[in-house]
Amino acid sequence: xxxxxxxxxxxxxxxxxxxxxxxxxxxxxxxxxxxxxxxxxxxxxxxxxxxxxxxxxxxxxxxxxxxxxxxxxxxxxxxxxxxxxxxxxxxxxxxxxxxxxxxxxxxxxxxxxxxxxxxxxxxxxxxxxxxxxxxxxxxxxxxxxxxxxxxxxxxxxxxxxxxxxxxxxxxxxxxxxxxxxxxxxxxxxxxxxxxxxxxxxxxxxxxxxxxxxxxxxxxxxxxxxxxxxxxxxxxxxxxxxxxxxxxxxxxxxxxxxxxxxxxxxxxxxxxxxxxxxxxxxxxxxxxxxxxxxxxxxxxxxxxxxxxxxxxxxxxxx
Amino acid sequence: xxxxxxxxxxxxxxxxxxxxxxxxxxxxxxxxxxxxxxxxxxxxxxxxxxxxxxxxxxxxxxxxxxxxxxxxxxxxxxxxxxxxxxxxxxxxxxxxxxxxxxxxxxxxxxxxxxxxxxxxxxxxxxxxxxxxxxxxxxxxxxxxxxxxxxxxxxxxxxxxxxxxxxxxxxxxxxxxxxxxxxxxxxxxxxxxxxxxxxxxxx
Numbered sequence: 408x409x410x411x412x413x414x415x416x417x418x419x420x421x422x423x424x425x426x427x428x429x430x431x432x433x434x435x436x437x438x439x440x441x442x443x444x445x446x447x448x449x450x451x452x453x454x455x456x457x458x459x460x461x462x463x464x465x466x467x468x469x470x471x472x473x474x475x476x477x478x479x480x481x482x483x484x485x486x487x488x489x490x491x492x493x494x495x496x497x498x499x500x501x502x503x504x505x506x507x508x509x510x511x512x513x514x515x516x517x518x519x520x521x522x523x524x525x526x527x528x529x530x531x532x533x534x535x536x537x538x539x540x541x542x543x544x545x546x547x548x549x550x551x552x553x554x555x556x557x558x559x560x561x562x563x564x565x566x567x568x569x570x571x572x573x574x575x576x577x578x579x580x581x582x583x584x585x586x587x588x589x590x591x592x593x594x595x596x597x598x599x600x601x602x603x604x605x606x607x608x609x610x611x612x613x614x615x616x617x618x619x620x621x622x623x624x625x626x627x628x629x630x631x632x633x634x635x636x637x638x639x640x641x642x643x644x645x646x647x648x649x650x651x652x653x654x655x656x657x658x659x660x661x662x663x664x665x666x667x668x669x670x671x672x673x674x675x676x677x678x679x680x681x682x683x684x685x686x687x688x689x690x691x692x693x694x695x696x697x698x699x700x701x702x703x704x705x706x707x708x709x710x711x712x713x714x715x716x717x718x719x720x721x722x723x724x
Numbered sequence: 725x726x727x728x729x730x731x732x733x734x735x736x737x738x739x740x741x742x743x744x745x746x747x748x749x750x751x752x753x754x755x756x757x758x759x760x761x762x763x764x765x766x767x768x769x770x771x772x773x774x775x776x777x778x779x780x781x782x783x784x785x786x787x788x789x790x791x792x793x794x795x796x797x798x799x800x801x802x803x804x805x806x807x808x809x810x811x812x813x814x815x816x817x818x819x820x821x822x823x824x825x826x827x828x829x830x831x832x833x834x835x836x837x838x839x840x841x842x843x844x845x846x847x848x849x850x851x852x853x854x855x856x857x858x859x860x861x862x863x864x865x866x867x868x869x870x871x872x873x874x875x876x877x878x879x880x881x882x883x884x885x886x887x888x889x890x891x892x893x894x895x896x897x898x899x900x901x902x903x904x905x906x907x908x909x910x911x912x913x914x915x916x917x918x919x920x921x922x923x924x925x926x
Contacts, residue, residue: 491739511890
């Protein structure tokens with residue numbers, strides 16, 4: 408395993424395992440101490456989140472260890488599972504079936520193959536231009552005109568968020584950053600993005616639970632508070648700055664990018680909450696216990712990945 | 725065995741379905757009739773796959789003879805993988821009893837999966853039940869009926885389509901019930917239908 412000769416990777420892995428072990432112990436201790444019904448519920452929710460974190464860390468680390476192909480396959484699978492949840496809550500009709508087949512079995516694989524073979528030019532426009540044109544044309548050929556624009560928008564939005572945006576995470580592997588990419592360190596950029604965005608999520612949750620008072624958007628997501636937002640973003644940014652050693656960035660650059668990542672992560676989470684509310688569901692699925700579904704985990708990643716990718720590409724390659 | 729494993733794995737990948745036990749538990753194992761709404765060719769597979777493996781070999785789906793025995797591969801799946809029991813939907817003569825094979829299986833202590841609507845609906849509404857369920861229960865009083873409501877599966881594979889797409893599905897198992905003493909055919913069928921209907925609401 409070449410990766411395990413990379414000291415930064417080993418440190419991150421050890422730190423993650425340490426945090427998870429501590430979190431599991433704290434969760435276990437709390438579950439023995441609380442007695443109120445509401446407290447039990449919060450702690451049970453916390454513990455299922457921690458368990459799901461174990462699974463996510465294990466899967467992600469396994470994929471990274473396998474190498475670039477592992478990451479591409481992992482995120483292709485994530486897109487597939489996210490689409491599965493997305494379709495469950497956006498009402499497509501019978502006549503959309505063939506379009507969905509195109510999306511799932513042609514567009515999704517082609518998009519990830521483009522990432523794998525590092526064809527940047529085609530990758531960036533394949534979905535927004537060609538796939539969009541073809542899917543809408545195919546829908547028109549299918550001939551069902553009822554709510555045509557609604558259906559078109561739903562499928563288009565699902566494709567952008569669950570396939571295109573998500574694929575920007577493994578796309579980080581295709582960037583050619585001087586004095587960094589030659590030695591195959593790009594996977595640490597992926598790690599940086601995922602760590603910062605997910606940690607910021609967790610920080611927002613914890614700070615919000617501890618001192619949160621004022622809801623940011625009570626209709627969309629009653630759990631998101633101004634206190635949680637400010638605290639979570641600040642802590643996420645600090646974490647990102649602290650992780651600068653694993654990136655090609657200076658400490659200030661890493662902090663600035665982490666700030667953007669956190670803000671985009673918040674935006675993604677908010678938009679997905681609104682999407683869910685609009686469809687009358689609280690969680691996307693029950694795939695990971697306590698974590699809602701895949702979409703609930705990656706919502707913050709969806710928006711931050713493409714922005715992080717393009718900023719890094721513009722300024723550092 | 726391998727085919728069973730692959731089919732259930734694919735099903736899981738496409739639907740992510742877990743058995744939602746609403747007043748129902750697979751344990752302890754008893755003889756049951758699972759009856760469900762019928763919206764897709766995959767209905768049988770999803771229910772069958774969610775039944776614990778130890779019980780699965782004693783659960784026999786009921787399948788339309790005119791469809792499942794129409795080509796070699798469907799027939800292979802029906803006979804070798806699901807151990808399905810063929811039923812004739814359109815009887816040619818009135819001498820043969822369409823439920824005969826089902827009764828034999830019940831007499832042997834096997835459980836059944838069946839779709840009392842008879843044909844696949846659109847997924848929106850549950851069609852009126854046929855009376856087969858009642859005729860089976862009358863001969864085996866005490867037999868437990870379990871309503872199973874399948875949601876979204878018709879969107880995975882609608883009528884007339886060959887390739888399935890991934891959509892998250894829910895499969896709700898309701899609490900079991902038995903025929904009441906002196907219950908008429910109409911009353912029983914209506915009760916069975918409303919038990920299933922009740923599961924349609926989240």
